[in-house]
Amino acid sequence: FGMVAFASSLDQAGPITKTVEDAAILLRSMCSFDPKDSTSLDVDTPDWTQSLGKSVKGLRIGVPREYVVDGMPAEIQALWDQGIEWLKAAGCEIVPISLPHTRYALPAYYIIAPAEASSNLARYDGMRFGHRAEGTTSLTDLYETSRAQGFGKEVQRRLTIGAYVLSAGFYDAYYVRALKVRRRIAMDFDAVWDRVDAILTPSTPSAAFALGDKQIDPLQMYLNDIFTVTANLAGLPGISVPAGLDAGGLPLGLQVIGKALDEATVFQVASALEDAAGFVAKPEKWW
Known part of the structure; x- marks a missing residue:
C-alpha cells in the first residue's frame, strides 16, 4: 500500500542488494499482510536467512531448453553452463525440462503490462494525483499538458500501447488473448514442479x-526482459x-525461479550459486 501501481497483476516489490543474505533480510522485513493491499497474502513470513548455506545436495534443478534463444551471446550460454556445473558439483540433479509457451511470454507481457499501466495511471491527470501543469486554458488542456509533462517518454509509450490494446475492437484480440497465453505459461510451470525443485536460467x-x-x-x-517476465506472468x-x-567487464547474472x-x-x-561464483567485481567510478 502506498506504492504507485504499474501493472497490478504483475507487480512485485523486491530488494536490490549486494548479497543473497541481504536480499533475504530485506525481503523478510518487506513481507507482511496489509489489509489495504489487495495483492498481499495473509500468510506467515518465514526467516529466509535460515535457508542460506544449507546443502543443495539432492535438489532437482530444471534447465528449460526454450531459454536458448537465437542470437544469444556465447558468453551468456557459457555462464549458464558454468552455473549448471556449479550446482552439479554441489550435489544437485540437473533435469532438462520444457516450457513450450516461453516464446510467447514477452509479447504477452508487453500487452498485459501496458494495459494495466494505462488503467492504473489514468488517475494521474493533474487533478487527483501527480504533476499539475501551470498556465493551462481548459480542463482538457490541463489533463493533456500535465500528463505530457509528468510522464517520461518510455511511460508515455507504454500508456499509448496500453490504451490501444484496451480500446474497442482490440480488447478481445489482444488483451483477452494475452491473458489466455499467460494461463498457458503458468500451466507449463505447473507441469514441471513435480519433477524439479527450482529452475536455472540466464537473467x-x-x-x-x-x-x-x-x-x-x-x-x-524490451527483448532484454525475455528471461525474467515469465516469473511475473x-x-x-x-x-x-x-x-x-562479459568481455566488456559488465556483470552477468544467473536466475533462479522457484515454486509459488x-x-x-x-x-x-541462490546462496549456493553465490558461493560457487565468488563474484566480487566492483565497477570503476563511472559518474
Missing part, C-alpha cells in the same frame, strides 16, 4: 546497455545472482 540475454543507448530502439530494450518467485563478467511461495528454496539455490 538476461546480454549485459546491461549503456545509459542512453538504444533509446531509439525500444524493442531491443506465472506468479513465481525469482532471484538474479551476479555470477560473471517457496522463496526458501530459491534463496537456498
Whole structure:
C-alpha cells in the first residue's frame, strides 16, 4: 500500500542488494499482510536467512531448453553452463525440462503490462494525483499538458500501447488473448514442479546497455526482459545472482525461479550459486 501501481497483476516489490543474505533480510522485513493491499497474502513470513548455506545436495534443478534463444551471446550460454556445473558439483540433479509457451511470454507481457499501466495511471491527470501543469486554458488542456509533462517518454509509450490494446475492437484480440497465453505459461510451470525443485536460467540475454543507448530502439530494450517476465506472468518467485563478467567487464547474472511461495528454496539455490561464483567485481567510478 502506498506504492504507485504499474501493472497490478504483475507487480512485485523486491530488494536490490549486494548479497543473497541481504536480499533475504530485506525481503523478510518487506513481507507482511496489509489489509489495504489487495495483492498481499495473509500468510506467515518465514526467516529466509535460515535457508542460506544449507546443502543443495539432492535438489532437482530444471534447465528449460526454450531459454536458448537465437542470437544469444556465447558468453551468456557459457555462464549458464558454468552455473549448471556449479550446482552439479554441489550435489544437485540437473533435469532438462520444457516450457513450450516461453516464446510467447514477452509479447504477452508487453500487452498485459501496458494495459494495466494505462488503467492504473489514468488517475494521474493533474487533478487527483501527480504533476499539475501551470498556465493551462481548459480542463482538457490541463489533463493533456500535465500528463505530457509528468510522464517520461518510455511511460508515455507504454500508456499509448496500453490504451490501444484496451480500446474497442482490440480488447478481445489482444488483451483477452494475452491473458489466455499467460494461463498457458503458468500451466507449463505447473507441469514441471513435480519433477524439479527450482529452475536455472540466464537473467538476461546480454549485459546491461549503456545509459542512453538504444533509446531509439525500444524493442531491443524490451527483448532484454525475455528471461525474467515469465516469473511475473506465472506468479513465481525469482532471484538474479551476479555470477560473471562479459568481455566488456559488465556483470552477468544467473536466475533462479522457484515454486509459488517457496522463496526458501530459491534463496537456498541462490546462496549456493553465490558461493560457487565468488563474484566480487566492483565497477570503476563511472559518474
